[in-house]
Amino acid sequence: MSTSSEQPEKPLHELLTTSLVDIYVGAENTSWTIHEKLLCHHSPFFRNIFYNKANRESKSKTFGLPDSDDLPFELFVGWLYSRALRYPEAEKDVGPLLDLYFLSETFRIAKLSDDVVETVRAFYHNNETYPGLRRVQYVYANTSEDNQMREMMVNSVARYLTLSDAIPAHWENALKKNGQLSVDIIRSIQQWHLEGRSVPDARDVSQDRGREKVGFSAVEEGMSMTDIKDEDVDLDHSKTNGSS
Numbered sequence: 001m002s003t004s005s006e007q008p009e010k011p012l013h014e015l016l017t018t019s020l021v022d023i024y025v026g027a028e029n030t031s032w033t034i035h036e037k038l039l040c041h042h043s044p045f046f047r048n049i050f051y052n053k054a055n056r057e058s059k060s061k062t063f064g065l066p067d068s069d070d071l072p073f074e075l076f077v078g079w080l081y082s083r084a085l086r087y088p089e090a091e092k093d094v095g096p097l098l099d100l101y102f103l104s105e106t107f108r109i110a111k112l113s114d115d116v117v118e119t120v121r122a123f124y125h126n127n128e129t130y131p132g133l134r135r136v137q138y139v140y141a142n143t144s145e146d147n148q149m150r151e152m153m154v155n156s157v158a159r160y161l162t163l164s165d166a167i168p169a170h171w172e173n174a175l176k177k178n179g180q181l182s183v184d185i186i187r188s189i190q191q192w193h194l195e196g197r198s199v200p201d202a203r204d205v206s207q208d209r210g211r212e213k214v215g216f217s218a219v220e221e222g223m224s225m226t227d228i229k230d231e232d233v234d235l236d237h238s239k240t241n242g243s244s
Contacts, residue, residue: 012081015041021050024064025073032077036061042080043107072099079112085119091127094120094135101149102142117148121156130160133170140181151188154181158188 015038023032040047049063065073075096079085088094097116104112124130131153143150161167167175175182 010041012038020061021046022062023073024062024066025068026070027066028070029064029066030070030073032073034077034080038080042111043109045107068103069096069099071096072103075100076103076107076112079115085115087119088123091123091129091132094123095138098135098138098142098149105143105147113148117152120149121152124156130156133174136181137174137178140178150184154184155188155191158185161185162189 016035017037019036020033021036021039023034024030025032036050040050046063050061075086079100085097085100086093088097097120101113101116101120104110104116136153136157139147139150139153157171161171175185
């Protein structure tokens with residue numbers, strides 16, 4: 001979860017001074033000229049870079065982010081000046097928002113992290129869909145425990161799997177291989193605080209335990225092992241672009 005020492009809000013015009021900094025992004029070194037006071041007001045990460053004693057003495061006004069992509073940083077700059085995010089028109093637009101979320105964690109901007117989580121949450125809710133396996137794995141690969149994006153994703157998936165008639169094959173395969181995700185889903189279900197009488201009791205022979213209906217190994221039919229392998233991405237892989 002992001003940690004930040006956020007400063008009290010200030011009107012935008014007070015942050016648009018004549019002092020500018022140049023941020024170079026990605027392998028192509030795309031140049032972004034940004035108001036220094038605005039950037040440093042919102043980000044402890046950049047405050048430490050541009051306001052530390054050594055930097056002030058060198059009077060350097062440049063910084064490079066070679067491992068970042070242009071689109072997420074463009075979304076960041078848009079948020080910086082407008083305090084608003086572009087709502088995703090399709091599921092493919094969620095990918096850049098996740099990369100923006102990772103940037104917000106690096107830059108230690110809690111408000112931006114919150115805004116991205118709420119935007120992604122609203123997209124899935126409004127479209128009556130759930131995060132796919134690759135989205136969840138991508139978040140797990142780039143976050144640690146006690147992370148709000150991870151928590152939102154897991155809570156959504158827990159509901160999806162619980163209400164499904166069968167576990168989709170690619171999800172079953174992933175859950176067998178990645179214990180932390182399985183544990184997190186169980187923890188999410190525990191937080192529902194279900195009443196005991198609403199949960200079937202396998203010890204009670206008078207209750208229908210449901211095994212005759214679906215079986216413990218019931219998964220979605222019509223999916224080949226090739227499909228499963230294509231969906232299965234190791235949670236421990238390093239961050240890669242285009243994991244949509």
